[in-house]
Amino acid sequence: MILLPAIDLYEQKAVRLFKGDYQKMTVYSENPLAVAKDLEKAGAEYLHMVDLEGAKAGATPNLEVVQDVAQKTNLKIEIGGGVRSMDVIERYLACGVERVILGTAAVTDRAFLETAAAEFRGKIAVGADVKNGKIAIKGWLEDSGETTDDFLARIQKLGIRTVICTDISRDGAMQGANLALYQRLSRTYDLKLIASGGVSNLEDIRALKAMGLYGAIIGKAYYTGAIDLKAALEVAK
Numbered sequence: 001m002i003l004l005p006a007i008d009l010y011e012q013k014a015v016r017l018f019k020g021d022y023q024k025m026t027v028y029s030e031n032p033l034a035v036a037k038d039l040e041k042a043g044a045e046y047l048h049m050v051d052l053e054g055a056k057a058g059a060t061p062n063l064e065v066v067q068d069v070a071q072k073t074n075l076k077i078e079i080g081g082g083v084r085s086m087d088v089i090e091r092y093l094a095c096g097v098e099r100v101i102l103g104t105a106a107v108t109d110r111a112f113l114e115t116a117a118a119e120f121r122g123k124i125a126v127g128a129d130v131k132n133g134k135i136a137i138k139g140w141l142e143d144s145g146e147t148t149d150d151f152l153a154r155i156q157k158l159g160i161r162t163v164i165c166t167d168i169s170r171d172g173a174m175q176g177a178n179l180a181l182y183q184r185l186s187r188t189y190d191l192k193l194i195a196s197g198g199v200s201n202l203e204d205i206r207a208l209k210a211m212g213l214y215g216a217i218i219g220k221a222y223y224t225g226a227i228d229l230k231a232a233l234e235v236a237k
Contacts (some may be wrong), residue, residue: 001213003218005048008050009052009053012026013027014219019169020129020141034070040074042073042231048194050081051066053082054083068138078125079092093123117159125163126129127165127166128163134147135218162194167196177195177216193215199217202232209236213220
């Protein structure tokens with residue numbers, strides 16, 4: 001199982017939200033590149049990045065930061081947050097990102113999702129942000145009305161393989177991952193599932209690995225010191 005430490009970006013800073021609430025934001029570093037280099041030194045090979053400003057507005061206000069990290073580390077980067085056009089996908093891939101995550105657009109713009117999946121095969125992942133059994137959109141601020149199962153079945157048919165599934169109720173709450181959700185989804189769908197939200201200790205990582213999940217994201221647990229990254233990487237391997 002791969003482990004992806006997370007850097008969430010807001011105004012060129014590394015931040016974390018509590019359950020997706022922009023009013024409950026903690027700034028962990030003014031220098032995301034330094035954070036990325038520390039992650040790499042600890043042994044990380046992958047990095048999950050989210051442009052939180054982009055998630056709300058649909059632009060790329062933190063593109064320079066992402067490019068900096070891509071060019072000055074050897075981390076394999078996936079990036080999401082406000083990716084709603086082919087142009088944005090191309091810009092991210094051009095700056096050295098490995099995989100681009102579609103969130104809101106994957107739910108609301110089916111034609112765009114199909115075109116992106118066909119044109120950038122293998123380079124597109126989808127974010128399934130779950131709240132009360134439904135998919136949330138627009139920086140988790142709105143309910144799309146589409147159930148998690150309907151959404152995953154739809155994207156599986158398109159040939160998309162990588163899905164970052166976030167339980168919003170657990171995100172940043174340090175309450176543990178929603179193991180029951182990931183167990184059910186991994187048994188139901190032929191997808192490379194990456195668990196996100198609430199991964200707060202080594203037992204979570206062991207349990208997710210035992211399910212055969214493709215990956216897990218750690219965010220707040222790393223920044224608060226609840227998880228030692230080197231130990232977590234060993235468990236994931």
